[in-house]
Amino acid sequence: MNNWKLTPHNSVLKHFIECYWFIQKSVADNIHTHPKLNPDPHPHLILCESKQAYDYSTEAMNLSGRACHLILPHTKTFVIDHTNPFSLLGIKFKPHALYVLRTLFGFTLVPGANNVLPIDTAVLLSLTNNALKHILALAIIEPAQVCETMDEVLLNFLQKDPDDFKDKHWHLVDAVLSIMSESLESHSQTVFLLNDVHKQLNCSQRTIERSFLRVTGLTLKQYQSMQRLEKILNYLYLCDEKQINWANIASEFDFSDQPHLIRYLKQNLGMTPGEYTLKRDLTIDVYGNFA
Numbered sequence: 583m584n585n586w587k588l589t590p591h592n593s594v595l596k597h598f599i600e601c602y603w604f605i606q607k608s609v610a611d612n613i614h615t616h617p618k619l620n621p622d623p624h625p626h627l628i629l630c631e632s633k634q635a636y637d638y639s640t641e642a643m644n645l646s647g648r649a650c651h652l653i654l655p656h657t658k659t660f661v662i663d664h665t666n667p668f669s670l671l672g673i674k675f676k677p678h679a680l681y682v683l684r685t686l687f688g689f690t691l692v693p694g695a696n697n698v699l700p701i702d703t704a705v706l707l708s709l710t711n712n713a714l715k716h717i718l719a720l721a722i723i724e725p726a727q728v729c730e731t732m733d734e735v736l737l738n739f740l741q742k743d744p745d746d747f748k749d750k751h752w753h754l755v756d757a758v759l760s761i762m763s764e765s766l767e768s769h770s771q772t773v774f775l776l777n778d779v780h781k782q783l784n785c786s787q788r789t790i791e792r793s794f795l796r797v798t799g800l801t802l803k804q805y806q807s808m809q810r811l812e813k814i815l816n817y818l819y820l821c822d823e824k825q826i827n828w829a830n831i832a833s834e835f836d837f838s839d840q841p842h843l844i845r846y847l848k849q850n851l852g853m854t855p856g857e858y859t860l861k862r863d864l865t866i867d868v869y870g871n872f873a
Contacts, residue, residue, distance in 0.1 A: 598679040619660040637663035645698040751793040
């Protein structure tokens with residue numbers, strides 16, 4: 583199995599893209615065939631060959647197709663069919679990127695969460711099948727060069743100045759995300775107090791909530807919950823099963839008690855802590871913490 587993660591080199595793209603990532607699974611790789619993709623506030627554009635099938639499912643729906651596609655922010659855990667070999671190049675966008683790029687993607691409005699949309703990269707990114715095959719082949723041996731190539735492709739895709747698509751809602755959400763990120767990085771707490779946001783921005787909490795939902799398709803609480811879950815999963819990824827103490831984790835991540843943590847994981851992952859410890863079948867467990 584081959585995988586990597588790199589950030590864009592271009593400063594303009596860094597406003598919209600968290601990273602480029604790549605995964606390749608070969609016939610010889612003996613790994614979990616149906617890993618689970620945990621809830622995520624970030625859209626991911628998946629680039630792959632036209633014959634490559636994809637399948638994402640929950641208890642309520644199945645989203646399948648072939649070729650390139652866009653995974654929208656999702657509040658549900660997706661089960662992915664990774665039975666067969668594949669090569670996937672991903673673009674992980676920031677949570678509020680699609681609001682700015684919606685016109686270029688052809689969306690009248692920001693699409694709802696919990697969906698996967700087929701994307702024609704020949705039309706969208708001017709990438710022919712041969713060009714895409716070349717990039718995917720290059721990703722196996724020259725990740726840095728792929729990063730440079732994708733920067734060029736996406737800058738051509740933007741064409742106009744992205745500032746032309748930004749409005750008061752986007753700027754407000756951008757400020758909210760910056761405040762939340764800075765606060766969580768500079769303090770030991772793992773939960774940001776949402777009541778503090780409107781005070782710093784001199785704006786009503788209701789206005790912030792409305793703009794956040796409009797721009798990201800998520801509520802602030804949904805976003806915060808996903809960020810919290812990501813921190814927990816990153817922590818668990820580094821732990822051996824025998825080292826996991828769920829009572830300590832509940833305290834470490836600001837849950838009122840262990841039953842509160844159990845309910846939280848059950849709601850977000852569909853598994854109790856005990857079930858997760860036995861299965862360890864999330865994408866972070868199967869492919870590592872790369873995206």
